[in-house]
Amino acid sequence: MNRQIRPGLLLIALLSFPVTLPAGDVPCRGTGDLGIIVERMRGAVKFIETTQNSLLGETTGLGDLSHASAVFSRDERYAFVFGRDGGLTKVDLLTRRIVKRILQAGNSIGGAISQDGRFVAVSNYEPGGVRIFRADTLEPVADIPAEYAPGRRSKVIGLVDAPGNRFVFSLWDAGEIWVVTLDDHGKPAEVRKFRDIGRNPYDALVTPDGRYYIAGLFGEDGMALLDLWNLDAGVRRILPDYGRGERKLPVYKMPHLEGWAIAGRTAWVPAVGHHAVLVIDTETWKEVARIPVHGQPVFVMARPDGRQVWVNFAFPDNDRIQIIDTLSRRIVRTLRPGKGILHMEFEPRGEEVWISVRDRDEVQVYDTETLERVATLPANKPSGIFLTARAHRTGL
Amino acid sequence: MKQVIGIAASILLAQLVQAAPEPDAARQAELRHLVVQDCGACHGAGLKGGLGPSLLPGRLAPFPDDFLAETILEGRSGTAMPPWKRFLAPGEARWIVRRLKEGGFTP
Numbered sequence: 001m002n003r004q005i006r007p008g009l010l011l012i013a014l015l016s017f018p019v020t021l022p023a024g025d026v027p028c029r030g031t032g033d034l035g036i037i038v039e040r041m042r043g044a045v046k047f048i049e050t051t052q053n054s055l056l057g058e059t060t061g062l063g064d065l066s067h068a069s070a071v072f073s074r075d076e077r078y079a080f081v082f083g084r085d086g087g088l089t090k091v092d093l094l095t096r097r098i099v100k101r102i103l104q105a106g107n108s109i110g111g112a113i114s115q116d117g118r119f120v121a122v123s124n125y126e127p128g129g130v131r132i133f134r135a136d137t138l139e140p141v142a143d144i145p146a147e148y149a150p151g152r153r154s155k156v157i158g159l160v161d162a163p164g165n166r167f168v169f170s171l172w173d174a175g176e177i178w179v180v181t182l183d184d185h186g187k188p189a190e191v192r193k194f195r196d197i198g199r200n201p202y203d204a205l206v207t208p209d210g211r212y213y214i215a216g217l218f219g220e221d222g223m224a225l226l227d228l229w230n231l232d233a234g235v236r237r238i239l240p241d242y243g244r245g246e247r248k249l250p251v252y253k254m255p256h257l258e259g260w261a262i263a264g265r266t267a268w269v270p271a272v273g274h275h276a277v278l279v280i281d282t283e284t285w286k287e288v289a290r291i292p293v294h295g296q297p298v299f300v301m302a303r304p305d306g307r308q309v310w311v312n313f314a315f316p317d318n319d320r321i322q323i324i325d326t327l328s329r330r331i332v333r334t335l336r337p338g339k340g341i342l343h344m345e346f347e348p349r350g351e352e353v354w355i356s357v358r359d360r361d362e363v364q365v366y367d368t369e370t371l372e373r374v375a376t377l378p379a380n381k382p383s384g385i386f387l388t389a390r391a392h393r394t395g396l
Numbered sequence: 397m398k399q400v401i402g403i404a405a406s407i408l409l410a411q412l413v414q415a416a417p418e419p420d421a422a423r424q425a426e427l428r429h430l431v432v433q434d435c436g437a438c439h440g441a442g443l444k445g446g447l448g449p450s451l452l453p454g455r456l457a458p459f460p461d462d463f464l465a466e467t468i469l470e471g472r473s474g475t476a477m478p479p480w481k482r483f484l485a486p487g488e489a490r491w492i493v494r495r496l497k498e499g500g501f502t503p
Contacts, residue, residue: 040441041441064440064441064442064444065441066436066440066441066442066446067437067440067441067446084440084441084446107440107444107445107446109446125445125446125447126445155447172447200476202447218476250471250478250479251476251478252434252437252478253434253437253438254437254438254447254476315434315437316483340433358433359429
């Protein structure tokens with residue numbers, strides 16, 4: 001028997017393996033068309049792919065995922081899922097398993113990943129503040145209590161990443177914006193605090209170029225604008241009187257500011273307490289139009305090319321979506337996918353959009369040109385939908 | 397006289413509210429869904445607190461039922477709590493309060 005290893009044959013044997021050549025038990029595939037759907041009541045995520053619009057699998061054990069969100073590692077392999085219970089779970093999209101899970105606070109609201117991908121930050125309601133972890137191991141590296149007066153800590157909202165390895169967030173109870181610059185170890189090298197930005201900032205976003213941070217205000221009309229390229233200029237109030245003279249309507253769910261609904265030089269944001277979408281000129285930061293819509297907007301999301309803006313609504317109008325054409329600024333279609341529409345996520349080039357319909361236990365996929373439904377996938381009380389393309393976008 | 401009628405009317409109203417029948421089983425299921433999903437949007441899953449405070453029995457125990465029912469129906473001005481009277485009858489708000497105090501909406 002010839003026991004000598006013949007390298008040539010070995011190579012041929014390796015090359016003739018099927019395309020899913022295993023490396024450990026990891027299938028060989030890219031992750032650019034992958035994503036997750038949060039199942040809020042059962043602490044699970046479903047794994048999806050957007051090429052065939054199919055479900056790939058699921059994993060459970062992520063804790064309380066009401067109001068959960070996720071960010072992705074820069075290689076688009078791992079999702080970091082932020083749960084309401086303070087859980088931070090790192091999930092592998094290839095093996096579809098939990099890599100690591102920690103309980104880092106009592107009650108948290110969201111998170112972000114640093115520009116260099118090395119650090120993950122979580123914003124917490126209880127105890128109010130931000131905690132920073134290593135993205136590879138989830139080891140804690142920094143704790144930033146949102147203490148705005150002696151012994152008084154605020155709930156933190158609107159946490160985003162920004163260029164310069166910075167995290168920016170707002171203090172709901174205190175009406176402040178803090179800008180944290182990380183050092184090489186993920187600890188705060190500098191914390192800049194901006195006070196009196198307005199009452200009860202409820203959420204915030206950063207523009208795609210990472211220049212402007214904008215917090216929406218619940219406690220009063222208007223928004224707070226911070227130019228991250230010129231912190232010394234301080235916070236500027238914009239749209240200070242968009243609701244003037246009108247009675248505020250009750251708000252049954254806080255709007256979200258996620259990403260940046262931008263089309264040309266206009267930005268599209270939800271009004272608060274008014275059933276309208278506001279259109280802002282991003283050069284002058286003045287309101288240029290106000291589009292009456294069906295209810296209190298929750299998400300106002302632009303198709304990636306900016307041609308359409310899709311809007312969903314708070315209870316009791318959360319059974320429909322309105323689509324606004326950004327050129328004519330008119331509503332071109334009202335869809336009624338079912339009750340409890342909680343989130344929308346566009347595919348990276350915008351040809352399709354995924355919509356979670358909580359009360360039907362479904363995720364529906366629509367073609368954004370025909371506005372027809374092209375796929376329906378089962379999911380238990382689905383909420384957030386997150387696709388890996390977010391990995392390479394500032395603020396997501 | 398007007399005052400007397402007013403007082404009598406308010407007593408009668410209070411009795412009506414008090415005597416309001418329990419919501420039927422189908423309505424109870426709707427109310428449960430509303431509390432878990434829509435109240436939960438601010439008060440957290442399991443109603444353990446979020447932007448709004450915890451609605452667990454320990455937290456609610458010190459407050460009278462009437463005050464809590466009033467809070468649900470009318471909202472709390474100066475806070476993010478909206479009025480729900482458009483969607484809930486007074487008897488339904490009181491039923492929700494009683495169930496909340498028993499921990500009846502949490503698994």
